[in-house]
Amino acid sequence: DAGVTQSPTHLIKTRGQQVTLRCSPKSGHDTVSWYQQALGQGPQFIFQYYEEEERQRGNFPDRFSGHQFPNYSSELNVNALLLGDSALYLCASSWQKLNYGYTFGSGTRLTVV
């Protein structure tokens, strides 16, 4: 049973560019959350998608946006990249009716130069 799959695993972008990260949830899961983990810090909640809508959002600017598709997969888009956006981006999936059963992917390491 495949867990949460994220792509790509690593990415290097230039300041000002835009980036799209992708996440396929664990089989049976319908909810996707995105987290940003800066070096030496714990993951920080960006937002969560359920039924193709953003259900909750953390303290991140509008440059961060997302999307959920009918097959429950999700994308995270970041516009106008800043050096400070360099981090590990984690996707976590869960089943809406089991609020705490989060499964995390291995993440996408984004480096902005």
Place this chain on the structure above:
Amino acid sequence: DQQVKQNSPSLSVQEGRISILNCDYTNSMFDYFLWYKKYPAEGPTFLISISSIKDKNEDGRFTVFLNKSAKHLSLHIVPSQPGDSAVYFCAAHAGGTSYGKLTFGQGTILTVHP
């Protein structure tokens, strides 16, 4: 505003001994707490959790204790094994409409020496 804090960046213990990882929180709305373990190049893996209505939960070598009055929880690993060496994150979930938002601590690097 760091609502979940793990004040010890690192912990080193001998194999077979007890490892105690600590976590403090400030938000009284937190109703569920989780511990995750993270190896390099992998995502966090769920370890154990506890509801705010309980004060202890045990799963094999892992026990989590919750002291609500002190807003403090701890993870005990007995006996510690070299394979337990990883970064441990404490996370908390607030009730109501917070849905899936987890608030994480900064993590504690546990090293278990053979």
